[in-house]
Amino acid sequence: MFDKILIANRGEIACRVIRTARRMGIRTVAVYSEADADAQHVRLADEAWPIGGSRPQDSYLRSDVILDVALKSGAQAIHPGYGFLSENADFADAVEAAGITFIGPKAASMRKMGSKAGAKELMQAAGVPVVPGYTGEDQTLATLQREGDRIGYPLMIKAAHGGGGKGMRIVRSSEEFAPNLESCQREAANAFGRDRVLLERYIEKPRHIEIQIFGDAFGHVIHLNERECSAQRRYQKVLEESPSPFLTPELRAAMGEAAVAAGRAIDYQNAGTVEFIVGQDGQFYFMEINTRLQVEHPVTELVTGLDLVEWQLRVAAGEPLPRTQDSIYSSGHAIEVRLYAEDPDAGFLPGSGTLTRLRLPEFMPDVRIDSGVVEGDTVTIFYDPMIAKLIVFGVDRPRALARLREALAACEIEGPKSNIAFLERLARHPAIVGGSIDTGYLDRHLDEFIGDAKDEAESHVLRALAAAVLRMREARASNATSPWDLRDGWRLDGDGDTPLRLMDGDIDTHLSINGHDGDFIVREGDALTYLEGLRLQGDVLSGRINGRARRWQVRSDGDAVSLHDGERRHRLLRTPLHRLDDVVGGGSGDRIKAPMPGRVVLVKTQPGDAVKADDVLMVMEAMKMELALKAPRDGIVSEVQAVEGEFVEADATLITLEH
Template sequence: MFDTILIANRGEIACRVTRTARKLGIRTVAVFSDADADAQHVRLADEAHRIGGPRPQDSYLRGDAIIEVAKKTGAQAIHPGYGFLSENADFADAVQAAGIAFIGPSGASMRKMGSKAGAKDLMAAAGVPVVPGYTGEDQSPDVLQREADRIGYPLMIKAAHGGGGKGMRIVRNAEEFSTNLQSCQREAANAFGRDRVLLERYIEHPRHIEIQVFGDSHGGAIHLGERECSAQRRYQKVLEESPSAFLTPELRARMGAAAVQAAHAIDYANAGTVEFIVAPNGEFFFMEINTRLQVEHPVTEEVTGLDLVEWQLRIAAGETLPLAQEQVVQRGHAIEVRLYAEDPDAGFLPGSGTLQTLRLPSASKNVRIDSGVVEGDTVTIFYDPMIAKLIVWDEDRPRALARLRDALAECEIAGPKSNIAFLERLVRHPAIVGATIDTGYLDRHLDEFLAPTERDPALLLAVATTRLLVQEDAARADAARSDDPGSPWAIADGWRLGHGGARRLAFADGSSPVESRRIELIAHGHGGDYRIEVDGATHEVSGARLDGGALSARIDGAMHRFLAGSRGDDVRVHDGRQRLRLRAEAVYRRQGESGGGSDHRIRAPMPGRVVLVQAKPGDAVKTGDVVLVIEAMKMELALKAPRDGVVAEVRATPGEFVEADAVLATLEA
């Protein structure tokens, strides 16, 4: 076994690998960019070295700098994690050439999977089921149109060298083919530098089921069961679980055997994932092999009881597979979701900023947290905005879903917006509960998973009650420290001579992706008994008590229980199904102090780099026309005209880095 390894990655996966290495007594070396100098993976490792600037191409994609650090520190092996250089065959070869072990498959195995077309042909030759289609090198429009007509519609056009959902188009009839082909080729050329495409039959309402495989350098290969990854948005996985509720024992055995067959076909060693598309009738077809550890590997670990990173290390050190196929046993059900800094109600716009609050469930045999950040850390614009992976396990699927709902209710993130509320709606949706979801369901029915336009009045009253109780507790504490603790002037109940007066409360609801909405309430009473007026209606709250983070109260005669808390001006409540967070504001403010922006300014929604300026002063634009495009968090964001008008000023140029909320263009009044 190795004495020292270098981890050529960051964040959650770097922390994850470090924990297993430490368990095995292996010393770890981390690398970091300027943006990650104070990151958790740097603090957790035994030693860490700077490799460049904050952009990935200046740091984590610099294979030469990483290998140099490995040589300098005496690292005998490099673990690439996932993303960045993990599937880069040239990097794997360079590591081996430097006399260092690569903790992953060989560059030769990676190259066999580097082209979707070549991989498909190779698998078909090995007897692995593949989707009928065309993978030929003749890319002339006439040949592609003829092959499309032969395959039949609907069909999918896919970039042969693509990934991440880019360069993919669904075509439903012959008349749409040419336009979609040209669009797909342009996107493929821009994203991957090559415009070659392949065609394949489009499977309606498919499932995405993948098999975890492991091979060793002695010719052994086995699988560790499947993961269902059908809950996707724009081809990106949202929820992963094991085992799949769709598979029968017979289908599971056939898919596992096909995955092992695929691994043997490319002489695979180390961890890999064979991804299949599965039709509603149970037909399954090879999609691709991910030649690395997957983000969702923890669900496999939870149901098998195995440490997949430990297996990776042992196999890279030359050992044989730790178990034979018949010794792999699965127990219970595991589910994973990813907590992201993003705003689902604003098109899943990635977020950035300081994690002012980060509360996650306590780890237990049923709940696992894999994270690379802690409260106070910053989610930067340079990398994926994942905050943590939440993994739950229980004896069966219904109990695992219940565990997940409870765990999500305990999560609190303040600073950048997060997808927690979206995930809570997801795990309660009938398509998830009933295990009937297919890969396109979320995109077809996204509105079913987004925040409702109207808030539950009980949640708003719970926020107001929590605020009142916290204010009264603070006032009593202040009075206790004063010279006259019994003075009525120290009571925070709006006291007036002979009666309790009205207290006004104001909150900002920032749930709208457009602007913050101001909510004002009037409260009478004290000590947990209140009459609250809001939106022209009066509600009675009685017996309200805050105890250990829980609020119990009778609201209009019915008893309710909430998870509740307050930090500074932020007040949050959760009724077990949904949550509400509001920020307390000053009751009185000058006219025009609203957080909503003017409709003649086009602002940067987050820090980023301007990549395209589409309009110039004097140009007429219509509502929704793209004026500028910025790049942030590994994606492009189109900034559109908020109304019809004429561009008055453009304040940004391509290549310029801009801060969040910077005015990039204006329209004439």
């Protein structure tokens, strides 16, 4: 076994590898960029070395610098994690040439899977079912258009050297083909350095099911059963689970055999994932092999009781697989969701900033948290904005879903916006509960998962409760010894109303509260809310609201109040009664601003151009995604204040329209 390994990655996967290595008695070396100087993986490792600037291409993608650190630190092996250099065959070759072990498959296996086109042809020859399509080298528009028309619509254009949902487009008609091809090729070139694409038939309402495989240097390849990843938004996995609620035992066995055949076809070693698309009729087709550990591997670990990172280290050290196929068992049900710094209500726009509050249910039974950040850390603009993975276990699927809802309710993230409320709605949606979701469901029905669905009466209740919590907390904090110090609104002719101003999302409300000792009347406009017998015991608020007894989980910090009714969370913020922006007007809609820091990749307009509302005028790249900036109205372009390749800050004015 190794004495010391280097982890060529960051975030939660780097932390995970470090913890497993430490348990095995292996010392660890971390590497870090300028943005990650204070990151958790740096603090966890036995030693850590700086490798360059904050951008990935200036640090985590610099294979020569990482290899130099490995040699100087005396590391015997390199674990690439996932992303960055994990599927870079040239890096794997360089590592091996330097006399260091690459903890992953051999470069030759990677190269066979590095091209989706070549992989598809190889799998077809090995008898693994593949989707009909085109994988040829002729990438001219005329040829691709002709092949697309031959395959028929709908079809999918996919980056041949990509992954992670990047460089993929669904085309539903011949007329849509050319513009989608252009966009896909540009995104592929930016993300992977190559713009080759392949075409394949698009399976309507498919399931996405992947099989975890493992191989060793002795020719053994086995599978560890499946994970279902059908809950997706724009090809990004949102919820993963094992076992799949869709598979029959017969289909599970057939897919497992096909996955093993795929692994043997490329002499696979170490951890890998064979991904399949499955039609409603149960027919399954090979998609790709991810030649690395997957983000969602913990669900396999929870149902099998195995540590896949430990397996990786043992296999890389030359040991045979710890188990044979007939000794792989699965029990219970596991589900994983990813907590992101993003705003679902703004098109899932990635966020950045300091995590001013981060509370995760790390000590809840049957709940596992894999995270690379703690409270006070910063989610930067340079990397994927994942905060943590939340993984739950139950003896069956209903109980795993119940534990997931309970764990999500216990999460608190403040600073950048997060997707927790979106995940809570997802965990209760009939398509998830019934196990019927397909890969396109979220995109077709996104309105069912985002936005605030509470009615007007409930909104008044929530704001009244927030006002009461603030009032009760102030009464407790005052420790008044004189009636003149009490903040109950009392006056000679009875209790008086105390005015309050709350922000309920984007809604700015003025209200007043009257009462004390748990009994209040809250007025908001013409609406009155009667609160009786309110009691705040720890984080639990209970009492009667307009005559009906109810209960909430409450967290109050400063001017913020968070309420959770068991299904959804609501956050309200007390603001000053009078603010400067009450008298200062907003923008005129003449400017297009950067929604977040990022790089301009395409400018589609120039001064003097006539544009229409919703025309795409500029494309930015930030946090591994493209953002299309559109005209807010019809008009004439007055100024373009950014050029392609330029890095811009959030809220920077990029384009101005004439008045």
